[in-house]
Amino acid sequence: MSKVVIAFDLGGTNLRLAAVTAEGEIIFRTKRDTPKSTKADEILQIIIECAGECIDFLKNRFEIKMIAAAVPATVNAKDGIVLKAPNIPCLDGFRFVEALSDVLKIRVILENDANAAALGEYWLGAAKDFESSICVTLGTGVGGGIIIDGKILRGVDGTAGEIGHICVEPFGALCGCGSNGCVEQYASAKAIVRLAGELGREFPKSYLIRGKFDISAQEIYEAGKQGDKLALEVFRQQGFYLGIALANLINVLNPEVIVIGGGAAAGWDLFVPSLRAEVNKRAYREPAERVKIFRAECGDDAGILGVARLAFRQGLE
């Protein structure tokens, strides 16, 4: 029987679970809403339900090697404990691996979702064939994962890779983390909406703002494609500030490739010119010329593929 890993990616909105082969093929998938729960056990129940569905599907045909979890949290991967999950705070301190393996009787591993996504892109996506890469996910927030010599850079407590909280404007917009001017405040989906609101008065002719106060990042993107000047300025700023953060990373880490994904990367064509201009201006010439900046290729599957890869590699490194 060929081996598969049951991998899941627990997001703030959805729980996505899949069975992944050693070649990275997804042979089963299922999805649930993440319960808006204050109890870790309720979330655990949904995971067990999805896993059960998957196990039934695999029965007698595949050997389940491991269960691999990507969570939106800093984690102690070694002990399988969630450290801090800003968007699912009931998981803070939860002994995830123990709780899940006790019920399912299968070995479980745990990883931060942004690290997992970086590993997914490294395995099967835009960072394939590169031994050092940085993966930036522009979603509601801005997440990051760093891979050096084929391994996730975790740092001493597993909190490394918080690229979204690189400061790019010292007296800039207040961030949820307590700092001001984090790149998350300029490059996330939320930031795009906020910037459009703030810049509105400078662009009174923009059709984006005519009586609308609840525009989405997607609508701003659509407006940008039509040439709306307000929208174009929003994406220019997104690229400007993301470019500063990436230039910092290039100067500090000298990576081969930076991969940018997530829903708020939709405006790629509109923000990449100013992003690349800042990188070229602010990073050292050699590493700036060397680094490739690619759009992510694995989409929503990056995290699932990444933890599956991690599971398949366990014991090999």
Added chain:
Amino acid sequence: MSKVVIAFDLGGTNLRLAAVTAEGEIIFRTKRDTPKSTKADEILQIIIECAGECIDFLKNRFEIKMIAAAVPATVNAKDGIVLKAPNIPCLDGFRFVEALSDVLKIRVILENDANAAALGEYWLGAAKDFESSICVTLGTGVGGGIIIDGKILRGVDGTAGEIGHICVEPFGALCGCGSNGCVEQYASAKAIVRLAGELGREFPKSYLIRGKFDISAQEIYEAGKQGDKLALEVFRQQGFYLGIALANLINVLNPEVIVIGGGAAAGWDLFVPSLRAEVNKRAYREPAERVKIFRAECGDDAGILGVARLAFRQGLE
């Protein structure tokens, strides 16, 4: 015969050469002015002269294991080539290892000076006993070296660790690298002097500025110790901006310790309070609480000790 490494640190001003034992004891040292030359060969001659003096001293008493060079340049350590030496441009592209070993008939290794200093502090200084550390040198400019799991983080081309060019003020002071608002423009010795000049008009009572236009960083430090308000504001800003850069590094790398050295760290007591305040405000709580921020301990010997350590470890890793 016990083994020693002949290590030298080629600075923009001085060439310092020493014989270092496997325990890190310096048993011989010599020093020259770095020639203001446009020819790599002239610099090579001075190095050979110093090395010859050292070899004579060691003769029949010690076995010379290797020659280890720290240079103010990005380097291709593997091939022993200087890539880019901003302050000694005649070395750009110079096949340093080949040229030196051809003459001295001893194996030579090459390393960037800031990386070497980080390794020196890791071996025998403030970062001892920590497997991941960042070393920041506040000199004429701001240099950096990053150690992860006991090894220098070099990046794909050997240019990693350029901490001085983290952007902390997007529209700030123009930097020699072409960017604006690099931390080097706020935390180096040069920056301290410039900030004092810029802030002068806000502090008309400061005795620092009464008819003086050529104050040194040292004089500003002395004034700060006496309570001069202009000087205190300069060091507050030095700490503020350096704190932003360090918070970025803490969020991205989650290190155990950050070591700060160099001549412009003289105002330590005056800049550390604002530095620590920014770190606590801007870095994630767990890694900010975890990271130790120490003053460097190896002084001018950090680079020599670091490359010597590298030489002793060659073949062991």
